[in-house]
Amino acid sequence: MGIKIDNLTGGYGQISVLKNVTFDVKDGEIVGLIGLNGAGKSTTINHIIGNLIPFSGSIKLNNISLEDKPALYKRQIAYIPEMPIFYDELTLKETLELTMLAYNLNRDNTWIKAHKLLKKFRLDNKLNWYPSDFSKGMQQKVMIVNAMITDAKVLIIDEPFIGLDPLAVNDFLELIKEKKEKGVSILMSTHVLSNAEKYCDRFVFMNKGKVIIEGDLKEIRNYASCENKSLNDIYLSLVGNNND
Numbered sequence: 001m002g003i004k005i006d007n008l009t010g011g012y013g014q015i016s017v018l019k020n021v022t023f024d025v026k027d028g029e030i031v032g033l034i035g036l037n038g039a040g041k042s043t044t045i046n047h048i049i050g051n052l053i054p055f056s057g058s059i060k061l062n063n064i065s066l067e068d069k070p071a072l073y074k075r076q077i078a079y080i081p082e083m084p085i086f087y088d089e090l091t092l093k094e095t096l097e098l099t100m101l102a103y104n105l106n107r108d109n110t111w112i113k114a115h116k117l118l119k120k121f122r123l124d125n126k127l128n129w130y131p132s133d134f135s136k137g138m139q140q141k142v143m144i145v146n147a148m149i150t151d152a153k154v155l156i157i158d159e160p161f162i163g164l165d166p167l168a169v170n171d172f173l174e175l176i177k178e179k180k181e182k183g184v185s186i187l188m189s190t191h192v193l194s195n196a197e198k199y200c201d202r203f204v205f206m207n208k209g210k211v212i213i214e215g216d217l218k219e220i221r222n223y224a225s226c227e228n229k230s231l232n233d234i235y236l237s238l239v240g241n242n243n244d
């Protein structure tokens with residue numbers, strides 16, 4: 001089950017960006033969404049989280065579509081955006097409480113989880129602060145804690161590493177691994193291909209709104225005839241050939 005995208009064509013208003021995008025993310029799998037600036041990664045994510053409506057094709061999360069059951073569809077998703085987003089008038093404590101309400105989570109149990117995560121990210125003494133006053137990295141950490149306290153079966157992460165210190169990157173990657181072990185389907189868009197190579201089970205390479213190749217590292221190496229090359233080198237050779 002997990003995420004299933006079939007022949008998705010979509011974009012903004014009348015502007016078509018994605019063309020027949022098809023891929024899936026199974027339960028307990030981390031898939032890396034890889035592509036140059038403007039390739040269509042965020043647009044794909046915007047479609048999955050329901051911010052954009054497909055022109056054609058379909059998106060299902062554990063067999064549920066947005067049209068059929070919008071509330072259930074959205075409650076399955078935890079989303080860590082590229083740019084942190086907050087309600088300016090809510091403190092960190094209230095921000096997390098709002099997430100607990102929105103996802104119908106048990107407050108006591110979830111606060112136990114939240115306190116551990118806040119301590120890990122050195123935010124445990126900031127509960128009464130407003131996240132809008134935090135540094136970019138601290139804001140990104142709030143987004144991570146917010147997503148990690150949910151029981152969402154689908155985790156969507158858009159370029160998570162920018163702004164995080166190396167310790168936080170490490171902690172974050174370990175948290176993603178824990179979610180994977182619990183069977184969560186994880187789609188992660190990133191330009192940091194060394195992390196993608198280490199942590200993702202499969203990769204979807206996009207270029208100009210299309211999927212140009214997908215598979216695990218071995219399949220991608222075979223496709224690109226690049227034995228033993230890193231994901232970064234394979235990617236450079238593939239986009240070089242597809243970028244005319």
Ligand code: ATP
Pocket residue numbers: 012015017035036037038039040041042043044
């Ligand atoms: P990056 O790595 O820079 O984040 P990306 O792969 O996420 O890039 P998208 O943001 O999906 O790329 O952009 C894909 C295309 O959609 C680009 O041509 C971009 O100009 C266009 N686009 C993005 N946002 C909008 C918008 N709000 N309205 C119209 N076109 C948009």
